[in-house]
Amino acid sequence: MGVTRAQVAQRAGVSPAVVSYVINNGPRAVAARTRAAVEAAIAELGYRPNALASALRAGSSQSVGLLIPTRTDPFYANLAEAVEQRLSAAGYLVLAGNTYYDRSREERYLRTFLDRRIDALIMSAGISLAASGDPALEELPVVVLDAVPADSLYSSIAALESDDAALAVEHLQRHGHTLIGCIAGPRNVGVEADRIRGWRRQQTAGGAPAGDELIAYAETSETGGESAASALLRRRGRPSIRHGRRPTAFFVTSDIQAVGAIYACSEMGLRVPDDVAVVGFGGTRRAGYTVPPLTTMRQDVEYIADVATRELLKHIKSPGQAPYRSRLRGNLVLGRSCGCDLRPHGASEPGDGRTLEAPPQVTRDHV
Amino acid sequence: MGVTRAQVAQRAGVSPAVVSYVINNGPRAVAARTRAAVEAAIAELGYRPNALASALRAGSSQSVGLLIPTRTDPFYANLAEAVEQRLSAAGYLVLAGNTYYDRSREERYLRTFLDRRIDALIMSAGISLAASGDPALEELPVVVLDAVPADSLYSSIAALESDDAALAVEHLQRHGHTLIGCIAGPRNVGVEADRIRGWRRQQTAGGAPAGDELIAYAETSETGGESAASALLRRRGRPSIRHGRRPTAFFVTSDIQAVGAIYACSEMGLRVPDDVAVVGFGGTRRAGYTVPPLTTMRQDVEYIADVATRELLKHIKSPGQAPYRSRLRGNLVLGRSCGCDLRPHGASEPGDGRTLEAPPQVTRDHV
């Protein structure tokens, strides 16, 4: 098949070991003349080291596993790309797996990754937190995103989900809304529960209703957001909803569902924000391009990726360090879907208009 | 580190080879009793074969490389997920790399993949078609998506880009439009050129203007679509545009740009489709949730992934087969952004309403 190191060595008139020294810049010095000869041979033969062999021997595959729900959700697509760019720049290949919020898929991918001897793992919490009990996991640097794992072996960097949700809801309250529906992703997803909790807390604090009849769970997709919104809007007249009125606003736990919710309103002939106000969660670029632009609680995925990558590389280099844990505060990016009247027709620069808080607030609690 | 095959063998009281036979179900039979003993030992020790070692030895890594521009574009996100699902089900791990339409990134990822001994490669054409001249590529099953490579060594499965574009433009013409602007991605992207050609051909055929002043190139993103649309809309009064009027419709070569174009119209106080009609290209789910829902030339990514995967697996199993080549016809999915008046307010099932053609038409030209 390919050219091997032995062939290069022969051609350069040196031993195979020297070729390694040249390629890896160590661990031992090579005379300038010899190095030149080896490099010439490498170029002439078009030699490329076999990454599999070197990984096997060295015990490091130069790859990192990444587990996320799905890249069909732009939030995770952005997060994954941000992580990949950084790890790729650091010389690592990212092995990615979509879990679809499904525990068995999560475990299957994790196992595949471990079998391939990943050097570290980044996982967006999802469901199971990979409590797979696999001993190989114990020795691996792990960063958990968007959840704080009970197991304090892992590093984590997560949003203050429920606080952020509460802030988003509070913003709607300031616009005068009390009957604020909550559109959320699947029940079994940890972050969803946190965000719902924030909604409930803030509603309760504001003396507004926070009953289950105001919550609709749906798949994290445009379609899910659409059906959840229309379900809540059709509940008008139910005795459980005060005064028999329908919600005048939605707090939506993902931007992608918010896109569907806005669509649903429009299809029912309701205007956003006049008839129904909408606030999303995530802060993806897409949120800036709904009509009207979506107000959303932004999570800074670039920053998250920065920190996650830096920590991971640090732990790979020197294992056994104390795990790093931090929680970030999001910032509300104002569009017009909430009722704010910024940038009237004809203005520019959507999506990153005014923000309520400086990005991103960091709270640390080192463990 | 981990448990090795030798330890399992010792525990089960057999030779290492037998453990391999059990794990791989071959190449030789194992007595039922022995097999049971081995399986017990595997379970007790929690043994997992080292994928690196087995790949090195067997010369097959059970992985496939995937090169696409970016998963931030929902079209490629969907395509990649469809491919991954199928390959994952077939026992392969997908190594993915984002090229961002950049040749050097493309080559870097390709090299990384080859170093890791991928068993096959799927690449979305992008720019360079990986004319890297690497001999390792010659022996590798390759499927090129969305372009027909000159090099007939590769399989390919591509849309009839320019025909599809022409059909989309024709639809706008039937709505009475003549001044149809074209919003496209970067100039150096092959498929973009094809789609522009289709627009130009159809405009010319209809006796409508097809000059460069009606084309705006921009990044393939919502932002790009927005700025392209507003650039074209502001050109009113230019002598180059007949009657000094602005375009009454846009053919947009990607859904994601179409989202931005609709947004731009709305921000300028223009109604879609009454003031400006819009037709997109791709057929992503997102297209069904713009307001109004986008009419778009749909490419069936599931089908493309099906065929690509099947061909790839076939070539992996028995190398040296003739490359497979096919071209698909897209189908226009009708929303309301074009001016069609389907499903008025209150209707359901967005995105997959009526289609103009049965999905997907296949044209083959075996090479």
Place this chain on the structure above:
DNA sequence: GTGAAAGCGCTAACAT
């Protein structure tokens, strides 16, 4: 400064 050689964990051909 360089060469020789022992594996990394596995597969499969060659034994019995």
Place this chain on the structure above:
DNA sequence: ATGTTAGCGCTTTCAC
């Protein structure tokens, strides 16, 4: 039906 063994291509310790 099972055991033995020679590598896959590389890294690195040990000699010189």
